[in-house]
Amino acid sequence: MKLLRFGSKGTERPGLLDADGRIRDLSGHAPDFAGENVSLAALDLLREIDTDALPIVENPGRIGCCLATVPNFYCIGLNYTLHAQESGMPPPSEPILFSKATSCLSGPFDPVVLPRGSEKSDWEVELGVVIGATAYEVSEDDALDYVAGYCTVNDVSERSFQLDRQGQWIKGKSAPGFGPVGPYLVTADEVPDPQNLRVSLDLNGVTVQNSNTSDMIFGVRQIISYLSRFMELRPGDIIATGTPSGVGMGMKPQRFLKPGDVMEVEVEGLGRQLLETVAAR
Template identity: 55%
Template sequence: MKLLRYGPVGAERPAILDAEGNMRDLSSVVPDINGDALSPESLAKIAKVDVSSLPVVQGTPRVGSAIARPGKFLCVGLNYADHARETGKEPPAEPVLFSKATTALCGPYDDVEIPRGSDRTDWEIELGIVIGSRAKYVDEADALSHVAGYALVNDVSERRFQSERGGQWIKGKSHDTFGPVGPWMVTKDEFDDIQNIDLWLDVDGDRRQTGNTKTMIFGVAHLVHYISQFMTLEAGDIIATGTPPGVGLGMKPPTFLRAGQVVTLGASGLGEQRQLMVQA
């Protein structure tokens, strides 16, 4: 199933894509695509619905973040060895964890703001894990049973804020609109192998990133297991799993985003995003 949310900011409604790619309103089944809707019981309930009986969403409404109000928006840094090296770092021995503020969340086609005072706003295409049930001290062999599905994430970053302004990375990761998620959350049953997903990102039509999740240092199951040793994961939490090489910081010379540029990105099975860069 492909679950999504549509409508104005703050007033989004839940929807599901039918076999023809039409958006069908899901409000009669669940109030939103959030933690409660992502439980195994709720997903089973949605799966039993005759999608053709649901009303078709008319027109071309805004598409919001695929997930509403996650309790946590976690990220994994340096999770592709070639990306770690392009940033001048060695591949980590354990997953590098940090957070994005949940206020960074936005829709996949929303404008992305370049923060005031920024001169190093960068792009990062990532596979996002969406948690479906509470995970605390889970074994790696059982980790995927706690996953509801997956979504495309652009982990937009301001590199100077991240690395040169003191403290932790969260300052460079959390500006409003720095977390486009979607267009859909795709339930895990639609993937034969989540560790074989192609990823790509373009800036103004020029290919900047090409990768595949098979080259992740730490795979999806290990990440869910690992993170659950340090904190409890709840339904609706999002984990962005790291980016392949090709970010602006790694270019020679480093190249960053400017207002007016357009970033497009996509992943096999997860759809595509498009963002116009604007000045905050």
């Protein structure tokens, strides 16, 4: 299933994309997509619905973030070999974990607002993993059994806030709109191998990131198992699994986002984002 949310911000309704590419209204069967409503059990119930009987949404308007809220927004840093090289850092010996504030969630076509004082806002296409069942101390062999689905994520990052200021990376990762997710939550059964997906980002029509999840240092199985050693993962948690090479910070000279820049962000099979950068008002 390809699940999505449509409507103006704050009044989105749940829907799904049918086999003909039409949006069907799921609001009679699901209150929204968040937490237990994207658990494996909840998704199994949605699979039993006769899709053809659902109302067609003729004019969906805005497509919102595919998740209404998330309990936690986890991220993995320096998780692609070439990205670690362009950052001038050795490949990590274990996953580098940080978080984004959940208030940064935004839709796949919403404007990305540069925060006041931003000097080095950057782009990062990533494969997002949505947890579908409580996971604690799970093995790598069993890890994918806890996945509800996958989505396209842009881990927008203000590098000056992230690296030049004291404290944790979360400061540079969490401005409102710095977490575009979607357009779809694609259920795990439609992604047979999360380690063989093209990930790409075009900036103003020029491809700057073009890689494959096979370049990950730590795969999805390893990441889930690793995180579950230290914390209980819960349904609706999202994990951004790292970005490939081609970020602005790694360019020579460095190139950062400015108002009017347009990002096209895609993970193979999970949908494409179109994001314009705007200045804070």
